[in-house]
Amino acid sequence: MKKLYNLLTFLILSAVVYTSCTPDKYDLEKTDIKSEDLVEGIAYTITHDTENPNIVYLTSLMESNYQSLWSHPQGRSQTQKDTLKIAFPGVYKVLFGVNTRGGVVFAADSAEFVIDEFYSGFVDHILWTNLTGGVGHEKTWRLDYGSYGLAAGPLTYCEPQTTWDEWQAGTASIGWAPAWVGNEWIIEEADKDSRMTFSLIDGAEITTHKVTEGVDEEGTFSLDVDNHTITTTDATILRSNNFIANATNWNQNLAILELTENQLMVGVRRTNDEGDYLYVWNFVSDEYAENYVPEDLPDPEPILPDGWQDDVAKVVSYDIKWVLSPETPFNWANLDGSLMNGDWVSPETYPDWTGFNATIPETYSNFSLTTNSQDNTVEMVLPDGTESSGTFELDEKGIYTFSGVTPEFNICSWVNLSTTAENQWRILSIEKNLSGDVTGMWVGALSTEKPEYMCYKLVPQMGNSEADASGTELDVDNTKLLFGNLEDNNDKFRIEIYNEYGDTQSAPPVVPADVVFENSIEITFTLQGITLLDGAAGSYKTAIQMADADWSISDWGDGTGAGETTITGDGTYTVSWTPSSPYETALVFCVDVVDLIPDLSDLTAVSVTVDKVVMY
Structure with a gap:
């Protein structure tokens, strides 16, 4: 006996108001459509494909200003014409409806169609x-x-x-x-x-x-x-x-x-x-x-990069002062060290239930943990000013074991910074900037209840007057920033942060004397409003242009430098430059985008914001 498929009617859809359809004229020459008007052969048709009768076409005969509504064996749709591919024989039902200015109207009765034979082609996958x-x-x-x-x-x-x-x-x-x-x-x-x-x-x-x-x-x-x-x-x-x-x-x-x-x-x-x-x-x-028989495998573990011991020791003759990140102080991590909440990248991105927001970092700003890799001593200052000192061990797996100090305090709400019962942290991952300098280290305390770590991001600062390894951020006044086709003799889109020979000389977005760094500089900027012409190249190299006050250190980039990036449209990009010796006081400080100008549909629509400049 052929199986009869009974379908649910559009009870939910009947409650929906379709504001997009307000026709001036209605089918069948009536002011409003009634259920009795929606008859097969007059309001819609059900036809079989001539070559494959298991293909069924549902076609509305209503004017296009009516939105068609179908309930059929393969679900529901809102198209003027729908195609069904039915593999199995049986008697199937279709319910047709339309949206009118008075609401959704469905046919008084569903229509039936018959599939006589099984067609394997629709399920042979x-x-x-x-x-x-x-x-x-x-x-x-x-x-x-x-x-x-x-x-x-x-x-x-x-x-x-x-x-x-x-x-x-x-x-x-x-x-x-x-x-x-x-x-x-x-x-x-x-x-x-x-x-x-x-x-x-x-x-x-x-x-x-x-x-x-x-x-x-x-x-x-x-x-x-x-x-x-x-x-x-x-x-x-x-x-x-x-x-x-x-x-x-x-x-x-x-x-x-x-x-x-x-x-x-x-x-x-x-x-x-x-x-x-x-x-x-x-x-x-x-x-x-x-x-299923589970393999007898060990728990996954964090994999640290080659040379990680040198990264966390930095330079052996100096201490490293670690502070808790003001941007991303805590998270949870899997046993392999991967973060569970990768989208927590700033106080604004932490969900409310964590209790963390932009006002919290100030409450723990006094916390520091200073390690010395020569004698394995450690000095700790808690947020309330309490000081203590002790020693630490760091094994080949990246596990710190502390003695004499116990890092523990409340970060916010119910979230606490703490070590394990053994007073241990494990290094889960190490973050570096484009120049290879360590900018952060995630350490975790293994949970006794779940296969996961409660983890914290420590940011390094160098002791003994060495530059802060987390970098020094340069203040940039974006209202004074210049950008666009600033040099008519080439096709470069220029972002002029400062140029002694340009218009920023009289109204500089930065203080030139503040541009001082020994190791490297990173510039993060956001481009918006880019629309490219048809046939445009679609990708464009950046080229950093830098010179210090006495011209002794400079870089006239051509897009091939190690710290350059590729611009492909709207987005946020970071470029960097590592000088051969310390750089002091900006004379020229620009970022060019090579060959972008002739490919832009509307140069005036493009805007630039310098999000951050960090000097190391």
Whole structure:
């Protein structure tokens, strides 16, 4: 007996007001459309492809100023013409509707069409096979609680527009990939027994058993192998009760990021007041889970770069004074040292629940930890001025063990800086500038409850009058900055920070005498308003132009210098220069973008902001 597919009507859509459609004239020569007017053959047609009858065309006959609404076996759509590709024989229903000035109107009755034969071409794809086991088979999946060597836990947070291609290429922006252990609030343990099954036995069907939701569902699904999405009807994927209200679409065109024989990852867009984000639910096949034998592997560890001991010792004849970063003082890290919250880059980017904001750094500005790599002594000053001294050991893994000092104080709200019970920190990563100087070091205290580190960013400063290793920031008055086609005899777009022979000489954006550095200088700037002509090159080298007061140190860059970068359009860029000897007092201080001028559609639309100049 041929299976009859009963579809949900557009109960949700009927409540939506489509403000974009306000026609002056309505079909069938009536002021308003009524349900009785939306009849097959008059308001719309359902036709089969002449060569492949399993391809079905849904075509609206209404005027184009009416938005068409369809509910069909493969989901819902709002197009004038839709194409269905139905693999399995059966009797299928279509409900047609339109938006009118009085609201959404649907046909009084759904129309039916018949598929007589099975057509394997629509499901003969590796993704269909991975999801269902193939035609005539079914496959059961469960949520991955992080026990099978695939995902860290049942849920991964990603940027809203994350795509299959980005995930497959390894370029997806992951906000958080928490382990379930230690984050049990994400989903109850009882849902380890929840299951969903995708079947290609006489149709494309989904069945679910949801423990904490307390429902068993039966529905249909369609898989778009080109766009890597899945649509379900009358059933939803497995999920956590805690997240159901956070998203409005659990059925239509859900993003698939991974689909192998053993692993499935499905993304659902968050739509509540927390902001747009992608909840990616991680699943593992029942067969794989039940037969999984974990490898006896050691826990991952941070991998530090070659020469890291010299980096943290710096110059052995001097102390290093470490302070807590005012920009990114704390985070959490995985066992391999990678930060869990990579988008925390300034006080403004920390979420409110951390309690950290731009007013906090001042409260711990007195804290310092001064280490001497010659005699392994350490001196500590806490934020309240309390001083102590002791010794430290640093082993080959990058683990500090302190004696006589215990770094511990409150950073903000409930966040504390502290070492482990053994008074230890482990170096997780080392940050450097373009010149190779250490600008920061993440150290972490291993949690006793979770496989993670609570970590802190220390910024180095050199003792004994040596220049601060974190750099000295130069004040720049952007209101006096000049930029554009400042030299008519070439095609360079110039950013003039100071030029004794230019217009900034009389109104300098910087104090020339303040431009003093021994090791290097970094200039970070933002370009906006760039529109390129058709056929433009699309990428342009920077060229630093520097000269000091007596012309003894200079650089007339041609775009090939080690610290140069490539401009490709609007964005924030950083360039750097390392002189052969100390540089004192600016005579010429510019950054050129080579050959950009003739490729610009509108030079006047381009703006420049110098975000930061740091001297080392």
